[in-house]
Amino acid sequence: MSSPILKQSLKLALIQLSTTSSKSTNLSHARTKVLEAAKQGAKLVVLPECFNSPYGTKYFSKYAEVLMPKGSKDSEPTKEQSPTFHALRDMAKEAGVWIVGGSIPEREESPGSDSNTGEGKGEEDGTKEKLYNTSLSFSPSGDLVCTHRKIHLFDIDIPGKIRFKESEVLSPGNKISVFDMPEYGKVAVAICYDIRFPELATIAARRGAFLLLYPGAFNLTTGALHWELQGRARAMDNQVFVGLCSPARDMEAEYHAWGHSMVVDPNAEVLGQLEEKEDILVRELEAGRIEEVRKGIPLYTQRRFDVYPDVSQDAKVGTEL
Numbered sequence: 001m002s003s004p005i006l007k008q009s010l011k012l013a014l015i016q017l018s019t020t021s022s023k024s025t026n027l028s029h030a031r032t033k034v035l036e037a038a039k040q041g042a043k044l045v046v047l048p049e050c051f052n053s054p055y056g057t058k059y060f061s062k063y064a065e066v067l068m069p070k071g072s073k074d075s076e077p078t079k080e081q082s083p084t085f086h087a088l089r090d091m092a093k094e095a096g097v098w099i100v101g102g103s104i105p106e107r108e109e110s111p112g113s114d115s116n117t118g119e120g121k122g123e124e125d126g127t128k129e130k131l132y133n134t135s136l137s138f139s140p141s142g143d144l145v146c147t148h149r150k151i152h153l154f155d156i157d158i159p160g161k162i163r164f165k166e167s168e169v170l171s172p173g174n175k176i177s178v179f180d181m182p183e184y185g186k187v188a189v190a191i192c193y194d195i196r197f198p199e200l201a202t203i204a205a206r207r208g209a210f211l212l213l214y215p216g217a218f219n220l221t222t223g224a225l226h227w228e229l230q231g232r233a234r235a236m237d238n239q240v241f242v243g244l245c246s247p248a249r250d251m252e253a254e255y256h257a258w259g260h261s262m263v264v265d266p267n268a269e270v271l272g273q274l275e276e277k278e279d280i281l282v283r284e285l286e287a288g289r290i291e292e293v294r295k296g297i298p299l300y301t302q303r304r305f306d307v308y309p310d311v312s313q314d315a316k317v318g319t320e321l
């Protein structure tokens, strides 16, 4: 018999955080909420998209942090280069939980630049600085277990409603991210607009993920129509748990987030959904539930890869950035 996809039941917490324009305030507030979630028994805690800064193209460069000094994946940033990297690591250790640290704006150091002095950055020296929307995940012992750069940038233009072009300042990531929590199983991380591309979810699920997590800040136009639908659809198609974690709505801010963070079960039932204000949603993901749903509706043995290709075969999952 194959081993269960979720090895034991797991308490998941989504923190629908209020954010301000002060990064240090956001970080200390996130710490308070992570500790609160841990007190409620959560073992995996998720923060929202852009949790350390306001969300908007004009803010990304100002708030961006260097996560991979000089393009190396092996050396970690200093506290000056990335206060958020260290804050998240400390939170995970202090609370004794796995953390999916929402996302933050990332600055990729170009060769020859100095992130401490700022010298050599930008286009003067012929290298174009790259910014990403990046999620960092840590284990309870403080190991960095996953770095996901948003693959699909949020570029939309709905006349009279909303125009947003992340691609004016951000570059896209190029890999699907799945990490292993050895005592529970595999978790996939993608960011907000990534949820609209179902291939990602299918690939991650077919590579063994029991849970798809999307830190995300939908807006008031598409949020009402698509947020819950997308979450439930990804769960239904793949028969896995799904978590969507939004910032709290702030009508004084330039961007109005939809809120409504939610947890969905493998049968597309909503296990819990917040309103728009700051709050924490804690739900137990039950071991055995995925197998139960898949037994009832056995999509997994009914696929017809003789008729259409298996998209999970050649995907870039957790490969080079």
Ligand SMILES: NC(=O)CCC(=O)C(=O)O
Residues within 6 Å of the ligand: 049, 153, 154, 191, 192, 193, 194, 196, 216, 217, 218, 219, 222, 223, 226
């Ligand atoms: N931050 C985002 O990617 C927003 C995505 C969104 O609102 C959508 O409709 O998709």
